[in-house]
Amino acid sequence: MKEVTFTTQNEQSWTKLEEYNARLKKHGGIKKAEADEVREFARLYRLAGFHLTYAKTHYPGSQTVSYLNRLIGISHNYFHVRERGSFGEVAELFSHTIPQTVRETYKYWVLSAAFFVLGMMFAGFYVVGDSARLSEVMPAGMADGFVPGETPDLNDGVVTWDGSFMSAFFITNNTMVALNTFALGIFAGIFSLLILFYNGVIVGGLFGFLYAEGADMLVAYSLILPHGVTELAAIFFAGGGGLLLGKGLLVPGEFTRAQSLIFHAKKAVKLIPLIVVLLIFAAFVEGFFTPLDISPWFKLAFAAMTGIALVVYCLKGAWSDHGKATERR
Numbered sequence: 001m002k003e004v005t006f007t008t009q010n011e012q013s014w015t016k017l018e019e020y021n022a023r024l025k026k027h028g029g030i031k032k033a034e035a036d037e038v039r040e041f042a043r044l045y046r047l048a049g050f051h052l053t054y055a056k057t058h059y060p061g062s063q064t065v066s067y068l069n070r071l072i073g074i075s076h077n078y079f080h081v082r083e084r085g086s087f088g089e090v091a092e093l094f095s096h097t098i099p100q101t102v103r104e105t106y107k108y109w110v111l112s113a114a115f116f117v118l119g120m121m122f123a124g125f126y127v128v129g130d131s132a133r134l135s136e137v138m139p140a141g142m143a144d145g146f147v148p149g150e151t152p153d154l155n156d157g158v159v160t161w162d163g164s165f166m167s168a169f170f171i172t173n174n175t176m177v178a179l180n181t182f183a184l185g186i187f188a189g190i191f192s193l194l195i196l197f198y199n200g201v202i203v204g205g206l207f208g209f210l211y212a213e214g215a216d217m218l219v220a221y222s223l224i225l226p227h228g229v230t231e232l233a234a235i236f237f238a239g240g241g242g243l244l245l246g247k248g249l250l251v252p253g254e255f256t257r258a259q260s261l262i263f264h265a266k267k268a269v270k271l272i273p274l275i276v277v278l279l280i281f282a283a284f285v286e287g288f289f290t291p292l293d294i295s296p297w298f299k300l301a302f303a304a305m306t307g308i309a310l311v312v313y314c315l316k317g318a319w320s321d322h323g324k325a326t327e328r329r
Helices: 003-026 035-058 063-080 087-104 106-129 131-137 163-186 190-212 217-250 257-289 296-314 318-328
Strands: none
Touching: 003 035, 003 063, 035 063, 035 257, 087 106, 087 257, 087 296, 106 131, 106 190, 106 217, 131 190, 163 190, 163 217, 163 257, 190 217, 217 257, 217 296, 257 296
């Protein structure tokens, strides 16, 4: 193929890549681009790389080779630039990047939450029918303290709680659950969903038992929800990250599977700082606040406030992001 023919056939894609480079420069880099823009930019970048390889082979030392070298060099910087860590970068991460990622990935963590709720409902209704069934849905040993026919005293021993020890325990335990839920998503997301369903079964079975045995459900909710709101949110986000990994492997689209996995993994890991903060907060609440001998209504009010605060945080910048996306279109 003559060089002029090669150039004519492909200059449109090169021009588009130039336009993306200019747009990324204007709007602060690839980290602020929309997901569909990143995919298209990546496609044009790879295509230009193939063209450069072809041009080096068939038109060595030509202006086409020089042009493509410059074009790919500029594009490469947007993919691989590394900036020094700073307080400003961390602030940007928590103030903009994480809330935006939560919104962009809502389908995945909502699906995670749905599987948890499904497991909770299944076990709850199953155990309500016969409280002795609790041992069938709970892990071995976990149901030992709940005896059918004996109404549990949920206030028993609450104020003798060792907060420091229990906080450390809950951080360790919940981190392992979140880590497994996130990492095992690599297996097509199946294990992430199974973990979420099974944890829902445990919670649902417990509530089903308490209800069947006539326990004070207001106290029961007050012992779970203050830390449960942020704890479950963290696990749902971890599940969403796991499903992103699974999608990257199962549905590569126009990417190779490796490229797709890397692309989705980069988005998923943006959720990890939020997951860590939520788990630490939940562990401290569970260790020091939940066992306090105070009104259950006060604890439930605290749970409601944490839930509202989390929703407000995740919606932070939603309208401004929508406005920017409209402006770019």
